[in-house]
Amino acid sequence: MPKITILPLERVIEADDGSTIMEAAHEDGLYWPTTCGGEGICTSCACTIEKGEANLEPMGRGELKTLAEELSETAVRARRLRLACQARVHGDVTVTRRGVRPAEVSLLTPE
Numbered sequence: 001m002p003k004i005t006i007l008p009l010e011r012v013i014e015a016d017d018g019s020t021i022m023e024a025a026h027e028d029g030l031y032w033p034t035t036c037g038g039e040g041i042c043t044s045c046a047c048t049i050e051k052g053e054a055n056l057e058p059m060g061r062g063e064l065k066t067l068a069e070e071l072s073e074t075a076v077r078a079r080r081l082r083l084a085c086q087a088r089v090h091g092d093v094t095v096t097r098r099g100v101r102p103a104e105v106s107l108l109t110p111e
């Protein structure tokens with residue numbers, strides 16, 4: 001089962017082979033930033049692939065198009081960015097995405 005290490009949270013989660021990074025995070029009870037709900041159109045979920053890029057399915061045209069609307073295609077590749085809602089894992093990866101946290105912790109929850 002592929003393992004995803006999420007930084008800076010320093011959490012290691014297991015993913016079903018072929019699931020997206022975001023699906024695996026949700027399965028593990030984590031909140032992952034999104035504004036489109038995982039439709040691949042907002043870039044809020046974008047993360048940097050620190051290790052294991054070859055263990056992800058190659059970036060599809062739609063994912064690259066969405067990311068390239070924010071940055072140039074060259075910058076997307078140079079910064080090793082992927083959309084967590086689109087990138088499917090087939091082996092261990094390490095990613096960085098600030099804002100990922102346990103879902104039950106909410107700044108909006110009254111005390």
Ligand code: FES
Binds near residue numbers: 037040041042085
């Ligand atoms: S959640 Fe919107 S692009 Fe991934």
